[in-house]
Amino acid sequence: MLAVVPPPVTVRVPSKINLHLSVGDLRSDGFHDLVTVFQALSLVDEVTVAVTDDPGVEVYGEGQDSVPTGANNLAWRAVQALAAYVGRDESEPKVRVVLRKGIPVAGGMAGGSADAAATLVALSALWRLDIGRDELAGVAAKLGSDVPFALYGGTALGTGRGEQLVPVLSRHTFHWVLAFDQRGLSTPRVYGELDRLREAGDPPRVGSHAPVVEALASGDPRQLALLLGNDLQAAAVSLRPGLRRTLRAGVNAGALAGTVSGSGPTCAFLCADAQSAVEVAAELAGAGVCRTVRVAHGPVPGARVVGGENDP
Ligand code: ATP
Numbered sequence: 001m002l003a004v005v006p007p008p009v010t011v012r013v014p015s016k017i018n019l020h021l022s023v024g025d026l027r028s029d030g031f032h033d034l035v036t037v038f039q040a041l042s043l044v045d046e047v048t049v050a051v052t053d054d055p056g057v058e059v060y061g062e063g064q065d066s067v068p069t070g071a072n073n074l075a076w077r078a079v080q081a082l083a084a085y086v087g088r089d090e091s092e093p094k095v096r097v098v099l100r101k102g103i104p105v106a107g108g109m110a111g112g113s114a115d116a117a118a119t120l121v122a123l124s125a126l127w128r129l130d131i132g133r134d135e136l137a138g139v140a141a142k143l144g145s146d147v148p149f150a151l152y153g154g155t156a157l158g159t160g161r162g163e164q165l166v167p168v169l170s171r172h173t174f175h176w177v178l179a180f181d182q183r184g185l186s187t188p189r190v191y192g193e194l195d196r197l198r199e200a201g202d203p204p205r206v207g208s209h210a211p212v213v214e215a216l217a218s219g220d221p222r223q224l225a226l227l228l229g230n231d232l233q234a235a236a237v238s239l240r241p242g243l244r245r246t247l248r249a250g251v252n253a254g255a256l257a258g259t260v261s262g263s264g265p266t267c268a269f270l271c272a273d274a275q276s277a278v279e280v281a282a283e284l285a286g287a288g289v290c291r292t293v294r295v296a297h298g299p300v301p302g303a304r305v306v307g308g309e310n311d312p
Contacts, residue, residue, distance in 0.1 A: 008050035009125045013118035013303040014040035014153050015102075015109040015296075016146065017176070017261040017268045019224070020212040022205065023231040026195050034145075034162050037212050040153035041176060041298040045101050045111060046306070047075060047118035049126050052096040060098070063105030066184070067112075074112040075099060078119035078143055085139050086129055095123065104292075106184020108236075108262030110146040114303070117150035121303040133302075137165075153302030155216060157209065172219030173297050174270060175277040177255060179246050179290035181265035185236060190263035193235035203234040225256035225270050236264030243267060246289040253283035 016038045024033035045061075057076050059067045067073065071080075075097045083093045097119060103111035120136050123129075133151055140147035145161035155170040197203045206229035215224040237243045243260060246267050250258040254276060255269035267290070271277040277295045285293040 005051050006126055006128070008048050009122045010046055010048040010306040011118040011122040011303050012044050012046050012306050013114040013121075013150055014298075014300050015043045015045075015111065015114060016040055016149055017109065017259075017298070018230055019155075019216075019228055019259075020206060020209045021230040021232060021262065022207070022209065023191075023194060025198070031161060032191060033160070034158065035209050036158045036162055037155065037168060037209055037216070038149045038158055038162075039155045039170070039174070039298040040149070040300050040302060041109075041178075041296040042300050043102055043109070043178060043294055043296040045099060045103050045114050045118065047100075047115055047122055048098040049119060049122040050096045050098075051094055051126065053094065055092050055095055057097045057099065059101060061101040062103060063101060063184070066105050067099070067101070073097075074116040074143060075119040078116040079123060081139050081143055082120055082123050086127070086131075088127075095126075104180045104184070104266055106186065107180060107266040108185065108187075108260065108264045109178075109266055110150060110262065113144050113146035114150040116140065116143045116147045118303045121151065121305065125305055149302075151302045153300055155299045157213065168213055168216055170216040170219070170299050172221065173299075174221055174224065175272075175274050176296045176298065177250065177269040177271060177277050177281045177284060178261075178294045178296055179250065179267040179269070179284060180292040180294070181240065181243070181246070182291045183265075185239060185263055185265045187263040190232055190235045190239065193239050194232060197234055197238060203231075206231055221256055221270055221272055228257050228259040228270065230259050230262075232263050233260040236260045240265050242289070249287045249289045250280065250284055253280045253287065255280045
């Protein structure tokens with residue numbers, strides 16, 4: 001009897017920005033405690049998984065040449081982690097993963113983590129696993145601290161290394177303009193630079209996340225704009241001084257405020273509404289301060305099967 005091969009499954013997964021990112025001091029184990037408010041944005045990657053006799057990863061789109069296609073790809077690590085978790089003890093799972101990237105690589109928007117989360121959701125559909133999102137989040141957290149948020153999406157408070165999540169009420173769709181830089185920035189390098197700046201002096205710290213949570217509940221982008229803050233921004237700007245010009249250009253173009261996303265170098269500009277975001281994007285694109293400009297909105301849901309019952 002012929003085995004029935006299940007059809008490929010495609011999952012769309014959001015990028016994230018950090019509306020607030022407070023970084024604790026360097027711990028003796030080399031990590032930092034974080035308090036962060038994530039928001040999932042409509043700038044997405046799409047991940048397709050299919051049963052195959054030729055396992056591996058293919059990458060297309062944004063930054064395709066700088067993404068590894070071997071065992072280091074986070075999507076492939078997700079395949080192996082889920083196979084091990086459910087006891088499919090294949091040394092090389094018979095899966096082909098195709099990544100269509102819209103999220104900038106090494107851009108501070110957690111693109112690799114997004115691909116890992118999408119792969120977990122796609123594979124559980126392909127393999128018809130009876131695994132809920134909360135159980136998948138346990139597998140996700142072992143792959144990286146930003147992976148669980150990409151599963152849930154929305155707006156959330158993250159603590160620990162960012163993987164302990166509590167949803168945050170956000171009453172409004174916020175409109176963003178994103179400025180991609182010419183090259184990525186390595187996350188460990190940016191944390192190292194923050195440690196160096198803190199040893200040498202006392203760079204400002206963002207303080208409590210509570211006002212940001214209140215502004216999200218009020219739904220007023222002008223209130224939120226006053227509160228965007230990121231402890232990693234000084235380090236990212238120190239390594240890539242041109243970001244100062246990009247941040248200024250976004251505000252000069254009419255954005256309410258701008259911030260470096262995560263470890264950068266992508267800059268995120270909050271705009272008053274959708275129309276303003278289109279105008280800011282057009283002006284910023286002409287200012288010659290970045291490689292590419294995109295508009296996006298948030299919050300949006302986490303990794304979802306395309307054409308699935310939750311697809312709009
Ligand atoms: P984060 O903000 O989560 O630290 P980031 O958004 O700055 O990360 P990513 O795009 O996730 O950066 O990629 C970081 C590095 O991980 C890349 O330089 C790349 O070599 C590697 N990588 C592994 N898998 C992937 C993937 N699926 N997509 C993008 N990069 C990947």
